[in-house]
Amino acid sequence: MGYRLKPKYFDDVLSALSKHYDIMAPALMPFETRHSAQEVVGYRKIESLKEIVVDKKTFFSPKEILFPPRETMFYFTDSKIRESEYEEKNKIILLRTCDLNGIERLKNMFLNNGDVKDNYFKRRFESTKFWLIECDDGFDSCFCASMNSNKADSYSTAIKFTEEDILVDSNDNMFSELFKSYGVEEDYKVSFIEKNKLEVKVPLSENINPAVFEHDIWQEYIKRCIACGRCNTSCISCSCFTTHDIIYDDNKRRGERRRVWAGCHLDNFSIMAGGHDYRTKNGERMRFKTMHKIYDYHKRFGKHMCVGCGRCDDVCPEYISFSKCINKLYDIIEKENDK
Ligand code: SF4
Numbered sequence: 001m002g003y004r005l006k007p008k009y010f011d012d013v014l015s016a017l018s019k020h021y022d023i024m025a026p027a028l029m030p031f032e033t034r035h036s037a038q039e040v041v042g043y044r045k046i047e048s049l050k051e052i053v054v055d056k057k058t059f060f061s062p063k064e065i066l067f068p069p070r071e072t073m074f075y076f077t078d079s080k081i082r083e084s085e086y087e088e089k090n091k092i093i094l095l096r097t098c099d100l101n102g103i104e105r106l107k108n109m110f111l112n113n114g115d116v117k118d119n120y121f122k123r124r125f126e127s128t129k130f131w132l133i134e135c136d137d138g139f140d141s142c143f144c145a146s147m148n149s150n151k152a153d154s155y156s157t158a159i160k161f162t163e164e165d166i167l168v169d170s171n172d173n174m175f176s177e178l179f180k181s182y183g184v185e186e187d188y189k190v191s192f193i194e195k196n197k198l199e200v201k202v203p204l205s206e207n208i209n210p211a212v213f214e215h216d217i218w219q220e221y222i223k224r225c226i227a228c229g230r231c232n233t234s235c236i237s238c239s240c241f242t243t244h245d246i247i248y249d250d251n252k253r254r255g256e257r258r259r260v261w262a263g264c265h266l267d268n269f270s271i272m273a274g275g276h277d278y279r280t281k282n283g284e285r286m287r288f289k290t291m292h293k294i295y296d297y298h299k300r301f302g303k304h305m306c307v308g309c310g311r312c313d314d315v316c317p318e319y320i321s322f323s324k325c326i327n328k329l330y331d332i333i334e335k336e337n338d339k
């Protein structure tokens with residue numbers, strides 16, 4: 001059973017939950033753009049309905065809440081190591097279907113990719129509840145349906161913002177009780193987008209052959225891509241990081257190890273021990289990212305890594321379109337298959 005809440009009662013729910021949770025939602029972030037006096041929509045803690053932005057896509061994804069851009073992993077002295085403690089409040093994240101699927105992709109990378117689980121991701125993930133925001137039409141650059149990421153079921157609460165009220169449906173008893181006491185019963189079930197304005201055709205894995213890796217399609221990106229890494233940092237499913245050791249000034253025998261986001265488009269990302277860099281050209285990096293998003297990950301986990309959020313298309317300063325790149329690849333591969 002779902003519920004309908006008036007805005008002021010939804011605020012009461014947020015206020016009651018704020019005692020136990022930090023509520024993270026799409027909201028305006030003043031002074032966080034490259035230009036002065038402009039605001040960007042991103043993820044931050046909110047306290048009331050009026051702060052939540054639902055008519056714009058966030059520039060960055062909610063992955064930064066579960067996998068922060070920089071994070072201390074452990075502290076060390078010359079004889080001891082102590083893992084960083086996690087003292088943050090539990091969280092509720094309001095997010096869209098593509099991003100919830102993107103977090104599932106991150107979960108595979110951090111928790112299901114071999115025998116060792118990433119404790120830093122695990123402790124954040126396990127103390128987070130996900131509230132799914134129902135999409136109306138999606139945004140122009142979305143292609144979640146093409147990536148089979150337009151539906152999800154791993155949410156605790158689904159939520160629809162209408163002009164007047166808020167509709168909710170929760171499978172979590174604590175949230176349900178709260179909605180019941182502040183709202184009226186309504187037969188609400190979340191609806192999913194079936195088709196986006198943008199359609200992307202993804203080549204079948206079995207049709208991708210080694211010749212594709214050497215194809216001229218990648219040449220275009222050698223000059224166009226400037227290796228800024230924005231497509232990596234804005235991507236919900238990019239999980240790469242590097243580590244830095246910080247030695248404290250006051251005592252050179254103490255310090256901490258931090259992990260910091262990294263990305264396959266950035267210089268130095270593919271340098272190995274001994275100094276050899278095996279992807280120096282930006283076109284090679286575009287090829288690596290594309291194949292990881294629509295081929296390698298799928299082979300390992302049975303789903304595409306890319307969830308079609310379209311942020312990489314939105315943020316690229318060189319107007320490089322990842323969705324167009326996949327479509328071009330599809331045409332090349334299909335043409336080869338027709339021969
Ligand atoms: S590759 Fe682009 S469209 Fe796909 S999940 Fe990442 S940012 Fe979104």
Ligand code: SF4
Binds near residue numbers: 225227315316318
């Ligand atoms: S955002 Fe565009 S220019 Fe920057 S690294 Fe990605 S593809 Fe290259």
